[in-house]
Amino acid sequence: MTISKTARGMALAAATGVAALSTSANAAGHGIDLTDETVRFIIPFSESGGSAKWANFYAPLLSEALPGNPTVVVEYMPGAGSTRGANWFQEQDAEDHNGTLIFGSSGSTQFPYLLDDPRVRYEYSDWNVVLASGTGGVAYLPPDLASQMDGLDVTALQDTDFIYGSQGATRLDLVPLLAWEMLGMSVEPVFGIEGRGDGRLMFERGEANIDYQTSSAYLSSVTPLVEAGQAVPMMTWGALDEDGNIVRDPTFPDIPSFKEVCEATPACETSGPAWEAWKAFMIAGFPAQKMVFLPKGASNDEIVTYTQAFNDVIARDDFAELSAARLGVYPQMTGDRAQATLASGTNVDPAAKEFVVNWLEESYGVSLN
Known part of the structure; x- marks a missing residue:
């Protein structure tokens, strides 16, 4: 890019x-x-x-x-x-x-x-x-799945079974995992990889059909896949403006933010406990x-x-x-x-923490109490 x-x-x-x-x-x-x-x-x-x-x-x-x-x-x-x-x-x-x-x-x-x-x-x-x-971070898909999106609306992907290589639900991966769940997508994480690069390798080998990378890894390792027609960016997590609002990531101004995709997808809401928890942990x-x-x-x-x-x-x-x-x-x-x-x-709102702790237990059986 x-x-x-x-x-x-x-x-x-x-x-x-x-x-x-x-x-x-x-x-x-x-x-x-x-x-x-x-x-x-x-x-x-x-x-x-x-x-x-x-x-x-x-x-x-x-x-x-x-x-x-x-x-x-x-x-x-x-x-x-x-x-x-x-x-x-x-x-x-x-x-x-x-x-x-x-x-x-x-x-x-x-x-x-x-x-x-x-x-x-x-x-x-x-x-x-x-x-x-x-x-920042960028989520991406194989071209055949990306082509099913209706603009920014991911409703057509809600019946797809996604596999994602994950370091663990309590790691930084909780940001994409919660985002995909808010969009109504069915994403099954394969836990235990040792770094996000290992998740990218799963995607390249066809063992996973959705992935995200932080900006440095995306620029160096995923951009060549995009240029070769092997991957299509889905969304970034966005960035913060001076007023604390989610805006497009300045490194990837041509890629929509999760907020934009959420707004375009009927199953997703940019208000309420899930959104506030996602935003709090994205910021952290x-x-x-x-x-x-x-x-x-x-x-x-x-x-x-x-x-x-x-x-x-x-x-x-x-x-x-x-x-x-x-x-x-x-x-x-x-x-x-x-x-x-x-x-x-290293600090997050107690309400956001409580939401995420409950979500982790309900969605992945992870108990932190």
């Missing part, structure tokens, strides 16, 4: 805004030197998904920006929908790593935390956020989806070093163009904005 000039302009504006909001922490510490060091960038997913692509985009840029130009190596620690890696990171102490360990969280790490999943043994307030990246999972953390106990100098390094990356003359093509058009945030994003990604 070609990124429009408007999208590139928005990316530049977002990058400029982040650079201008450089955290005051830089003035409060002296930083650390990482000469001859190797920084481990832990990703709690497989190497085929959006988080892997996001981390591999940042790793070489971060290596150039950190003092001493250390080697930044992306390591994958998949399992239990990312809670295995997050639980491992919780056990790490910054004193044992001297600034050489960072962790990449995703919405699929945040949702089990939000829902009090009993497998969660990690606490976000113990970690130190140094970057927050917003993103996508505008605040990917974050980089230093482990508990990180020193101020370590936080300063990584915050400044990410600010320097974002301030690069070529960053807007590079990020638009690889990540999409979304804000990249440090300092106070990253802290605010962390707060929005």
